[in-house]
Amino acid sequence: MTYIDRSEVPHVLVAIDPGASSIKVTFSLKGSTQCQTLTIEPYCTKIDETPVPRGFFDQNSVWVGVSGANYAVGNYAVSEYDCPLEIKPLKIETIVPKICAAISVIHRQLELPVRFELSLLSVLPPGEYGYKDEAISQLRLACRKILTPSGIVRPIVKTIEVYPEGFGVMMWHRNVGIARNRDIGVIMMGFRNTSVLFCRSGEITKPKSSDYGLYNALERIASASGGYPESELILPVWRYVMAGNAEAFGSVCRSTDREREIGILVQATDKAMGIYRRNLETWLRGAMQRTQVIVLCGGNADYIGENIVPFCKIMSSQIRY
CATH class of the missing domain: 3.30.420.40 (ATPase, nucleotide binding domain)
Structure with missing residues (x-):
């Protein structure tokens, strides 16, 4: 064009x-x-x-x-x-x-x-x-x-x-998607924060936002494993979380004992992501409302979305990415 x-x-x-x-x-x-x-x-x-x-x-x-x-x-x-x-x-x-x-x-x-x-x-x-x-x-x-x-x-x-953020996703689902003319909640899981936005009977509520984002986990991983820059951890953490590929941490290893260093990074990542998931779910329990449809979106949805689906199913009968 x-x-x-x-x-x-x-x-x-x-x-x-x-x-x-x-x-x-x-x-x-x-x-x-x-x-x-x-x-x-x-x-x-x-x-x-x-x-x-x-x-x-x-x-x-x-x-x-x-x-x-x-x-x-x-x-x-x-x-x-x-x-x-x-x-x-x-x-x-x-x-x-x-x-x-x-x-x-x-x-x-x-x-x-x-x-x-x-x-x-x-x-x-x-x-x-x-x-x-x-x-x-x-x-x-x-x-x-x-x-x-x-x-x-x-x-x-x-x-x-x-x-x-999330307004466009909400309006698309409200107008032409699965939530057409239905109440909908959008959970936006970003790298820096997580927010929720609701539309009830056509009225959009004021968004609620938290500081729970991937960077919280990255800070914990960096602190527990030797002070790696968070920017260097993003890709290997993503590969490990998404595919269980511990070798992804090899790209940031600095020690001659590579296996030991990868083990430290894996342990730090498992612990940090567990804390992140628990904190996020605790916040969502206070911020969420029961609704007909919940849509999960944002740059961090692939990392963490599946972990909060069980909670979302309590709040809604339909969950979509």
Whole structure:
């Protein structure tokens, strides 16, 4: 899908989730029946210099200059600036450069002119939703001029909407999914927090949020096993939890006694994940309400979702991922 009609200013519709696991993007030209998706790695770091515009680029080699600062985003932030994966900082801290990076890639893929109309939708965790107005204000300011690898982009912002995470999942299931016209609860298990959102008789309740996320377990694992950086533990912990593959910890081993070190990491992970699961279920017992359908979602759902299904079955007759 490439913009071709140059007789009028193109209008692009964009939905972006600038998450800790990946930057997930859906976009389309207004009036088009075609919709595209895009995924950018979640890395983002502020850089001192302004890289030289080099013409062609994609989601693996993007940087942006916004509001007087420059940022490397995605794989480019790793390959050029050794940016670690950080899951603890608030999403509001990087929402602007991540969204502007996505806009720059969309601009390139659709071969848009320097100025084009933009309708943007994004999300914040319920615990950060109080920053909604600040995020919208910062995005409007940043979109006045975005420096990209192929030059300057100046989107004409028509609308910016920011919703709580889980809102889109809830509305899809309410309108066309399994919970059509039924009461529904959404449990969003993120890397930094877990939140719940309910819709009863068409009315959406105020979200409830906790600090229980994967980083809690990663901190415990790091502390109990020799102080590994949490960013280095994410992938091996995921592989171990999902597939029981203890050898996944070999990638972070530093001792000459590799088997002993892997054993320490496995023991620390089992203990930390057990504490995480118990704490999460305890919090959910106080936050959850009985409802007709429960949907489990979020970047951490694969890690932990199956462990809370028995509890969810007490609260609802239908559970979906």
